Amino acid sequence: MICQECKQRPATMHFTKIINGEKTEFHLCEHCAQEHGDVFMFHGNAGFSLQNLLAGLLNFEAPTKGAKQNAFQSIEILQCERCNMTYNQFAKIGRFGCSHCYHTFAKQLQPILKRLHSGNTTHAGKIPRRIGGSIYIRKQIAHLKQKLQELIAREEFEKAAEVRDQIRLLESRVSKHGEEG
Amino acid sequence: MSLEKFLNTAVSSWMNQEGPDSDIVLSSRIRLARNIVDYQFPTVFGNEEAQHIVQQFEQTFARQSHPVVGRFELLKMNELQTIEKRVLVEKHLISPHLAEDCPFGACLLSENEEVSIMINEEDHIRIQCLFPGLQLTEALEMANALDDWIEMHVNYAFDEKKGYLTSCPTNVGTGLRASVMMHLPALTLTQQMNQIIPAISQLGLVVRGTYGEGSEALGNIFQISNQITLGKSEEDIVEDLKSVVQQLIAQERMAREALVKTLNIQLEDRVFRSYGILTNCRVIESKEAAQCLSDVRLGIDLGYIKNISRSILNELMILMQPGFLQQYAGGALRPNERDVLRATLIRERLKMEERKAMEGDENDVR
Numbered sequence: 001m002i003c004q005e006c007k008q009r010p011a012t013m014h015f016t017k018i019i020n021g022e023k024t025e026f027h028l029c030e031h032c033a034q035e036h037g038d039v040f041m042f043h044g045n046a047g048f049s050l051q052n053l054l055a056g057l058l059n060f061e062a063p064t065k066g067a068k069q070n071a072f073q074s075i076e077i078l079q080c081e082r083c084n085m086t087y088n089q090f091a092k093i094g095r096f097g098c099s100h101c102y103h104t105f106a107k108q109l110q111p112i113l114k115r116l117h118s119g120n121t122t123h124a125g126k127i128p129r130r131i132g133g134s135i136y137i138r139k140q141i142a143h144l145k146q147k148l149q150e151l152i153a154r155e156e157f158e159k160a161a162e163v164r165d166q167i168r169l170l171e172s173r174v175s176k177h178g179e180e181g
Numbered sequence: 182m183s184l185e186k187f188l189n190t191a192v193s194s195w196m197n198q199e200g201p202d203s204d205i206v207l208s209s210r211i212r213l214a215r216n217i218v219d220y221q222f223p224t225v226f227g228n229e230e231a232q233h234i235v236q237q238f239e240q241t242f243a244r245q246s247h248p249v250v251g252r253f254e255l256l257k258m259n260e261l262q263t264i265e266k267r268v269l270v271e272k273h274l275i276s277p278h279l280a281e282d283c284p285f286g287a288c289l290l291s292e293n294e295e296v297s298i299m300i301n302e303e304d305h306i307r308i309q310c311l312f313p314g315l316q317l318t319e320a321l322e323m324a325n326a327l328d329d330w331i332e333m334h335v336n337y338a339f340d341e342k343k344g345y346l347t348s349c350p351t352n353v354g355t356g357l358r359a360s361v362m363m364h365l366p367a368l369t370l371t372q373q374m375n376q377i378i379p380a381i382s383q384l385g386l387v388v389r390g391t392y393g394e395g396s397e398a399l400g401n402i403f404q405i406s407n408q409i410t411l412g413k414s415e416e417d418i419v420e421d422l423k424s425v426v427q428q429l430i431a432q433e434r435m436a437r438e439a440l441v442k443t444l445n446i447q448l449e450d451r452v453f454r455s456y457g458i459l460t461n462c463r464v465i466e467s468k469e470a471a472q473c474l475s476d477v478r479l480g481i482d483l484g485y486i487k488n489i490s491r492s493i494l495n496e497l498m499i500l501m502q503p504g505f506l507q508q509y510a511g512g513a514l515r516p517n518e519r520d521v522l523r524a525t526l527i528r529e530r531l532k533m534e535e536r537k538a539m540e541g542d543e544n545d546v547r
């Protein structure tokens with residue numbers, strides 16, 4: 001292939017640029033690619049190739065065009081209520097519009113995450129300090145609720161009332177956390 | 182004003198400092214991706230939201246002093262010249278995406294350039310720490326401390342099951358990308374990289390050339406990074422990468438020893454021919470320059486060449502890129518002009534080393 005710019009030297013650099021899902025290909029020799037430096041400032045270009053890879057993966061998840069019309073439509077109208085991104089848009093650009101998208105597309109996302117992160121779907125790392133606090137409290141609440149059930153079953157109502165007050169106190173703390181957030 | 186200082190002192194601290202295993206590992210980098218809850222991701226957010234985030238960072242963090250890192254400076258992309266941005270990209274301080282496509286992008290840069298926090302790139306916040314040599318754990322510690330520092334003022338988008346929520350699902354969970362830049366001339370010369378790269382990919386890691394396109398690795402410099410961000414702790418991700426890097430270091434050292442044993446005089450010849458080209462060339466393309474620099478650096482590591490600092494490879498690989506050359510020239514350059522200026526810059530830089538060595542000798546005589 002010959003460089004599309006100078007039409008002299010062989011094209012050794014191949015770029016794919018995706019803006020808003022619009023794909024444009026460039027085939028340039030090294031010199032002309034450098035001349036285009038303002039556009040292709042990057043040498044590694046890793047982001048783009050990874051994005052291509054991802055887009056392929058996501059399209060694989062979406063039903064093919066040959067599939068039944070119904071199935072196709074049902075996924076097409078799947079849309080995030082907070083940022084208005086549709087699943088199709090996501091599949092095209094490989095990026096979510098907001099954190100709520102993770103909730104909206106949770107079902108479709110599961111197999112994608114598995115493939116991207118070699119089978120993993122659950123976070124096992126750092127927890128933000130603030131949220132970390134409320135996760136701990138919520139676990140405590142769950143534990144106390146179980147205790148409450150046991151106390152009621154044993155008809156120890158005085159103790160049960162104490163535990164119930166404890167739960168209320170913790171629950172008010174969790175909701176305060178939310179408001180601060 | 183002070184950007185000029187950033188750019189004029191072209192060499193970042195990490196480029197000429199030595200770190201553990203820095204004969205093979207040039208630098209270690211940690212990146213954490215974070216987003217602010219209640220804002221849409223940069224993929225779709227409006228200008229108002231974008232500006233609001235930049236303002237928040239300007240008011241809260243810029244010119245504030247972090248106890249360990251020191252002062253930060255906020256650089257707004259829409260206030261920088263194209264060449265200035267390009268220089269920041271070539272120094273690995275910001276991404277090409279931030280420089281090119283993010284009009285409301287900004288960057289908090291620490292004075293020593295070890296830390297750069299990109300704002301409104303693909304995610305709202307990307308904390309990056311760059312250390313010389315193999316120092317992944319140290320870089321992770323610093324990134325974590327900065328993460329906590331930012332979190333005192335910002336509420337992160339986080340989900341108990343999915344972790345830190347990122348704009349791209351390839352980063353969700355820890356939002357961590359750990360990477361190491363390695364100079365692997367002997368493994369390349371003995372054609373072992375062709376087998377090593379697919380083997381490493383099997384381990385959930387990515388190998389690519391730091392400079393150059395596709396499979397080509399200019400200057401025999403490779404970047405190795407984790408691909409998986411979900412389901413593993415930050416410490417495990419870093420440890421897994423570290424153990425592969427250590428194996429690569431051992432293999433590269435073995436390959437170097439074998440080369441010296443079997444080729445010795447031919448290897449020395451190759452090193453000095455490359456040195457000859459660099460000290461005498463008048464026109465040089467980046468590909469040839471990178472190969473020669475790699476040979477010379479190998480020659481320094483093996484003791485063939487004395488009195489030249491090791492950092493010459495890191496430094497010149499960065500300084501000979503188009504953005505820096507144009508910064509050096511003070512204006513736009515055509516590719517042919519760049520090849521001439523590149524040759525001049527490399528010759529001058531090597532002359533500086535010779536002068537330094539001669540002064541050292543004179544001092545010895547006295």
Ligand SMILES: [Zn+2]
Binds near residue numbers: 028031
């Ligand atoms: Zn051309």
Ligand SMILES: [Zn+2]
Binds near residue numbers: 084100102
């Ligand atoms: Zn959304």
